[in-house]
Amino acid sequence: MSRPIPEKLVEDTARELMARAAIDIPADYRDGVRKARECERNRIARFVLAEMERNWDIATADRRPMCADTGLPRYYVRAGNEAVIEGGFVALERALRKATADATASIPLRPNRVHPLTRRDHDNNVGVHAPEVTYAFEPRADWIDITAVHKGGLFGTDYRMLFPTDGVAGIRRFFVDTLVEFGKRGLACQPAIVGLGLGGSKDTCVRLGKEAACLRVVGSRNPEPAVAALEEELTALGNYVGIGAMGFAGTSLVVATHIEVAYTHTGGLPVGMHSFCLSSRRATARIHSDGRVEFRADPMWFTDYYRREGIE
Ligand code: SF4
Known part of the structure; x- marks a missing residue:
């Protein structure tokens, strides 16, 4: 039986993911933009791309969000079939919501989320169906992967x-x-x-x-x-x-x-x-059952199991 992953560890990891997603542009996307700039023949478009790269450098150096618009923060969770979370998935969702509210104040993130009709605003990016959490599973694993995305x-x-x-x-x-x-x-x-x-x-x-x-x-x-x-x-x-x-x-x-x-x-x-x-903002962490946390840039979301075509 795997050891339960503590709720507090999920919350702390999610808060860190919110910050990394908001501030640090993923290297693969940055590299793609650099290549686009090198091929771009229009002077103004080239200037925009160069300024964007400079903006990312400043965001990383100052530990501030790369864009003033938070977009919509959300999570993707892949749970290993043998993973156990202290308090279950209700605790995990509570941790993700708490981390979102905390990160909105501490980073800070612009509190974008409002009620669509009344425009009610909790000032913390949390509300009805906010942040969204999408789940997937993986066989023969006792870790959980959490990816934070700020979808602009x-x-x-x-x-x-x-x-x-x-x-x-x-x-x-x-x-x-x-x-x-x-x-x-x-x-x-x-x-x-x-x-x-x-x-x-x-x-x-x-x-x-x-x-x-x-x-x-x-x-x-x-x-x-x-x-x-x-x-x-x-x-x-x-x-x-x-x-x-x-x-x-x-x-x-x-x-x-x-x-x-x-x-x-x-x-x-x-x-x-x-x-x-x-501002292609994403950050991923794997939380192991022994308490280790590994951060990475690749969500590795589309696994063979996720794309499976047959019954197994
Ligand atoms: S679309 Fe993206 S880069 Fe543009 S303002 Fe929104 S979050 Fe920022």
Whole structure:
């Protein structure tokens, strides 16, 4: 029997993750933006990207958030099948909510979360269904992985139900339409990591698109060759439409395209699309049953088990 992971350890780790996500840009995304700047031929777009890199340096040096807009802080939790949490998952959720409220005051983070109608504000980024916690599981493991994501970008997200015969051409069309709709006004703070969820039900493809954008590192490829080829093609296409960083003319709209698939209704091809903005904020920690905590930049969210196709 694994030793229970203390609630306090979950809370302390989550608070640290909130800070790391807000302040330290992941190296893989930074590297992608550097490459985009080196290829960018438009002077103003190049200037924006250089200034962004400078902004990240200042944020890290001053231990202050890289963007004044917190976005929406949320968590992804992967629990090993043998993991035990002191107080159970109710305690884990309490720890994550407490850490969010504490981090909002201590970092500080802008308290973005409000009631959608009354605009009631607890001033701590906690409320009904806030922060979101998404769960996944892993066999033969007694650790829990927690990933904090500060998902920015009020815009740049869309959904479309295509017909199967629309195929790749329809996916391309939706991809370009969405990029242009938001990109020409700089609404999604490009260049972004674009995530596409293909298939599943409507909610599944929207969820997968967000996870593809936020939980895969730049440079990763979907293990299915046809999907990986489409990722490459769409990245090139996105950088061909003529929009660069922050909506200026240029070639730096998409740092990477990540696609995840789910088996879907034979009569449809639903697509969900998300942009992980210029502040692509994520941080992960693994909490072991012996109390060790390992921080890392790669969420390692899309495991073989998570993408399993058969019964086991
Ligand atoms: S989209 Fe991202 S970079 Fe732009 S203001 Fe929002 S959080 Fe900041």
